Structure formats: structure tokens, C-alpha cells
Amino acid sequence: MEDFVFKTMTSSFALLVLYIVIRFVNNIWWRPRSTEKLLRQQGIRGSSYKLFNGDISDMKNSALKASSKAISLNHQIVPRVIPFIHKMVQQHGNVSLCWFGRRPRLIVVDAELTRLVLTNKNGHFTKPPRNPLVKILTQGLSSLEGEAWTKRRRLVTSAFQLQKLKAMVPAFSSSCHNMIQRWEKLVEPNGSFELDVSSEFDVLAGDVIARTAFGSSYQEGKKIFELQKEQAILARAEVLGIFGKKAPDFEGINHLKIVSMILYEVLRLYPPITVINKYNWCETRVGNMSIPAGVEVCLPLLLLHYDGNYWEKPEEFNPVRFTEGVSKASKDHIAFYPFGWGPRICPGQNFAFLEAKMALATILQHFSFQLSPSYAHAPSNSITLKPQFGAPIVIRRI
Ligand code: HEM
Known part of the structure; x- marks a missing residue:
């Protein structure tokens, strides 16, 4: 009897070890x-x-090398910001395969395929699986899926409705004016001052979020919204002044629209989120392609924003391309998607855009500015796109 029990246990153990080994080798x-x-x-x-490692060493080395020095002051930023992806697309074309460790990753730089992935309704493309610790720490909407996502998304979308945004305007305004007051203390009446706008804008964004969480009355918001419109009118001359002799031809274009066009062009050239990754958990047909389960799809929106197939002179800063709105600015409107696309499109986009418009209009009312000679052009990808060595500008009161 004992012999039988021993043999059964040994063979069960051997089977278990064999199963683990097969799974391991399979994985x-x-x-x-x-x-x-x-x-x-x-x-x-x-x-x-x-x-084990796939292309991870290559990804790390390319990123380290690219970030080791600043680049010339132009908009050819793709090789610095996403060096590995840039290299893959140059070598292998618009759909290329790489390996994030054991996970296959398809880099897709094609408007039609991007559209199909981002608007896919069967729910096959989800957020890439994350480390369990990161999962615990990030329980926001962007990390949810399925029913939990649907419910939370509805709440978040309603929180960002136009009426509610208008009610947030006083908070936006207070944050902008606090920033201006802080700057005014730094600059002598006829003097100038150098500051890092990158960290200033981080403070502003945090302040706006903190204030809007407490809300405000609609009437008050409406009044200030109207005032902001007037401020933007006053700001027109300054907006044109930024460009000096190189001013694009804004003739006949409404001042508020000019501010929007400039912000869209900045979002095109420097989108805060440069790459969107989706995980395909079930075999899916996308166009002519069959994407097996377990493949991650990487959509480098920065590359589409700079693609000569969709944009005239893509590396040129030219807000005038947005004269007829976002959908007409490029040859295919999904060539521009700084806020994503499809069901997961950024619910905070109007909030972010309004905040940026108000900040720019308020700054232009009080200061003129120019890039500091100490600025080193080094856009870099650290979760969002950031100036690696800050963004020093010299401000002057007007
Ligand atoms: C210029 C500023 C911003 C940009 C460029 C931006 C961009 C994006 C993009 C590209 C996505 C989609 C990611 C994906 O498909 O995986 C996204 C999602 C999201 N954004 Fe933004 N965003 C900005 C500001 C904001 C602000 C100010 C808020 C909130 C106050 C916000 C809240 C969210 C949320 C909650 C999601 C997740 C949506 C979901 O998963 O359903 N964003 N954002």
C-alpha cells in the first residue's frame, strides 16, 4: 500500500514538473x-x-543614445523622441514587428489600420496588461475595461459636458491669474526675467485640476467666459507678434480662431502622448491582416502627425493648415489624433483645450516673451512628451 502511495505521489510530482516545464517552454x-x-x-x-528579452535592450540603448544630446532648433524630433520605433518603420515599413520582451508588438503607421484598431467595437483591443503593482496604483478610468469602464466613462463624460466646463471657467481663470501674479512679482517693471515655463505649466495644470474638483456657479462662469473672449481679442496683436517677420498669413481670420489654430499646430508637432498601445486578447481581423491573440499593437501618433503622405511640409510650424478646422487640415482626418480616437478618446480634451487657450490668452495680455539663449531643444518621451532640459523663456511686461 505504502509503495502504491509513494509511486502515485512521485508520478504526480513528475507530471506536475513536466507540465510546468512545457508551459514555461511554450511561453x-x-x-x-x-x-x-x-x-x-x-x-x-x-x-x-x-x-526572454526580445528587443528590450535595443529599445533601451536607442532611447539612451537619443537622449544623450540636444538637437538643432527645428521640428525634426521623431528620431529623438521615439528612436526605436522610427528605426523599425524606416527598416521594415508601415507595419513592422518587434518584441517587447516575450510580447509581440506590431508597429502600425497607417491611417486606415489605425482607425480600425481604435474604433474596433468587439472589445478585442484593450489596454496592454500591466504589472500587478502598477494596476493597484492606477485604478482610474484609463485602466478599467468592460462593464466597469462603461459605467465610469459615462460619469466622466457627463462631468466634462460643455455646461459643466463653462462652470469651471472661474477656476481656470483664477489659476491663470495666480500664475500671472507670481510672474509679475519676478519681473521688474522695465526688466525681464527668465523662467522655466515647463514647470510653470505643470503647476498650472495641477492647480486647475485641484480647483475644478470643487466646482463653481454657472452664472459666474458665463460672465468670466465672456470676459475671456474679450481678453483673447486683445491678445490678437501679441499672437501675431510671436512670429515676427515669419508671421503666417492670418488675414481675415478671427482672433480666437488663431489661438486655436496655434494650439492645434503645437499639438500636432508636440503631442503630449506620442504612442498609444493596445493589446489584442483575441484573434482579430484588421483590414487584410489577421492579428493573433496576445499581440500588442503600437500606434505611434507622432509618426502620423509627421507623415508627408498626409501633411504638406509636415516639419514646418504652420497653424494656417488648421484654418478650415481639424478635419480638413490633413489628407485623412485620422492623421491627427492627439487625443486618441474611438471609444477611448480623451474625455478631457475640451477641458485641456480650454485651459490652454485661456492660459495663452492671459499670458499674452501681460507679457511678451522669447526663447532663452540657454534653451536646449530636447523633446523627450517620459510617459508624456516633455522638454528634457526644461523650457526657459525670457518674459517682459507689456
Ligand atoms: C493636452 C492634453 C491631453 C492630451 C493630449 C490627452 C490625450 C489623451 C489620449 C491620446 C488618450 C487616449 C489613450 C488611449 O486610447 O489609450 C487619453 C485618454 C484619457 N484622458 Fe486625456 N489628454 C489630455 C488631457 C486630459 C485631461 C486634462 C484629462 C482630465 C482632466 C484627461 C483625461 C483622460 C482620461 C480619463 C482618459 C482615459 C479615457 C478612457 O480610457 O476611456 N486627459 N487622453
Whole structure:
């Protein structure tokens, strides 16, 4: 009897070990290799799977090398901001395969495929799975899926309705004016002062969020909204002044619209979120492609924003391209999606845009400014796009 029990236990243990070994080998080798085969059969090019690490070392080294020095003062920022993705697309084309560790990642730079992934209604494309610790720390809307996401999204969308945004205007205004007062204390009446607008805007964004969380009355909001319109009118001359001799031809364009056009062009060239990643948990057909389960799709929106197939002279700062609105600015309107697209589109976009418009209009009313000679052009990808060495500007009272 004892012998039987011993034999059963030993063989169960051996089976368990065998199961664990098979699973392990499947996870680290067979599955990645079979996914790679499926993708290559469809003509997709890219890097071959390397055990455990995939392309992670290459990704890290490219990022380190790119961030080691500043670049010339122009808008050719793609190789610095997303060096690995840029290299892959140059070498392998608009749909290319790379490896985030064991996870296959398809880099997609094509308007139609991007649209299909972002608007996919069957729920196959979700947020990439995260480290459990990160999951605990980020329980916001963007980390939810399914029913929980639907419910929370409804609440968040309603919190950002136009009427509610208008009610937030006094809070926006107070934050902007506090910033201006702070700056005014720094600048002598006829003098100038150098400050880092990057950290100033971080403070402003935090302050606005903190204030809006407490709300305000609609009437008060409406009044201040009207006042802000007037301020923007006054700001027109300053807006034109930014460009000096190189001023684009804004003739006949409404002043408020000019501020919006400038902000859209800044969002095109420097989108705060440069890449959107989606995880495909179930085999999905996208256009002519069949994407196997477990593949991550990487949509580098920065690359589409700079794509000569969709934009005239993409590396030129030219707000006039937005004269007829966002949808007509490029050859395909999904070539511009700083706030994402589809069901997961940013619910805070009107909030963010209004805040930026008010901040710019208020600053222009009080100060003129120019880039500091100490500025080093080094846009860098650290969760969001940031100036690596800050953004020093020299301000003067007007
Ligand atoms: C210029 C500023 C902003 C930009 C460029 C931006 C961009 C984006 C993008 C691209 C996404 C979609 C990500 C994806 O599909 O995975 C997103 C989602 C989101 N954004 Fe923004 N955003 C901005 C400001 C804001 C602000 C001010 C708020 C809130 C006050 C906000 C709240 C959210 C939320 C909650 C989501 C997740 C939506 C969901 O998963 O359903 N964003 N944002």
C-alpha cells in the first residue's frame, strides 16, 4: 500500500514538473515563435524573437543614445523622441514587428489600420496588461475595461459636458491669474526675467485640476467666459507678434480662431502622448491582416502627425493648415489624433483645450516673451512628451 502511495505521489510530482516545464517552454519559445510565423506568412517584416528579452535592450540603448544630446532648433524630433520605433518603420515599413520582451508588438503607421484598431467595437483591443503593482496604483478610468469602464466613462463624460466646463471657467481663470501674479512679482517693471515655463505649466495644470474638483456657479462662469473672449481679442496683436517677420498669413481670420489654430499646430508637432498601445486578447481581423491573440499593437501618433503622405511640409510650424478646422487640415482626418480616437478618446480634451487657450490668452495680455539663449531643444518621451532640459523663456511686461 505504502509503495502504491509513494509511486502515485512521485508520478504526480513528475507530471506536475513536466507540465510546468512545457508551459514555461511554450511561453518563452513556442508561442512567440508561432506568432512570429503567423505574422511573417502575411508578409509582415521586422525583428526576430530573441529569448526572454526580445528587443528590450535595443529599445533601451536607442532611447539612451537619443537622449544623450540636444538637437538643432527645428521640428525634426521623431528620431529623438521615439528612436526605436522610427528605426523599425524606416527598416521594415508601415507595419513592422518587434518584441517587447516575450510580447509581440506590431508597429502600425497607417491611417486606415489605425482607425480600425481604435474604433474596433468587439472589445478585442484593450489596454496592454500591466504589472500587478502598477494596476493597484492606477485604478482610474484609463485602466478599467468592460462593464466597469462603461459605467465610469459615462460619469466622466457627463462631468466634462460643455455646461459643466463653462462652470469651471472661474477656476481656470483664477489659476491663470495666480500664475500671472507670481510672474509679475519676478519681473521688474522695465526688466525681464527668465523662467522655466515647463514647470510653470505643470503647476498650472495641477492647480486647475485641484480647483475644478470643487466646482463653481454657472452664472459666474458665463460672465468670466465672456470676459475671456474679450481678453483673447486683445491678445490678437501679441499672437501675431510671436512670429515676427515669419508671421503666417492670418488675414481675415478671427482672433480666437488663431489661438486655436496655434494650439492645434503645437499639438500636432508636440503631442503630449506620442504612442498609444493596445493589446489584442483575441484573434482579430484588421483590414487584410489577421492579428493573433496576445499581440500588442503600437500606434505611434507622432509618426502620423509627421507623415508627408498626409501633411504638406509636415516639419514646418504652420497653424494656417488648421484654418478650415481639424478635419480638413490633413489628407485623412485620422492623421491627427492627439487625443486618441474611438471609444477611448480623451474625455478631457475640451477641458485641456480650454485651459490652454485661456492660459495663452492671459499670458499674452501681460507679457511678451522669447526663447532663452540657454534653451536646449530636447523633446523627450517620459510617459508624456516633455522638454528634457526644461523650457526657459525670457518674459517682459507689456
Ligand atoms: C493636452 C492634453 C491631453 C492630451 C493630449 C490627452 C490625450 C489623451 C489620449 C491620446 C488618450 C487616449 C489613450 C488611449 O486610447 O489609450 C487619453 C485618454 C484619457 N484622458 Fe486625456 N489628454 C489630455 C488631457 C486630459 C485631461 C486634462 C484629462 C482630465 C482632466 C484627461 C483625461 C483622460 C482620461 C480619463 C482618459 C482615459 C479615457 C478612457 O480610457 O476611456 N486627459 N487622453
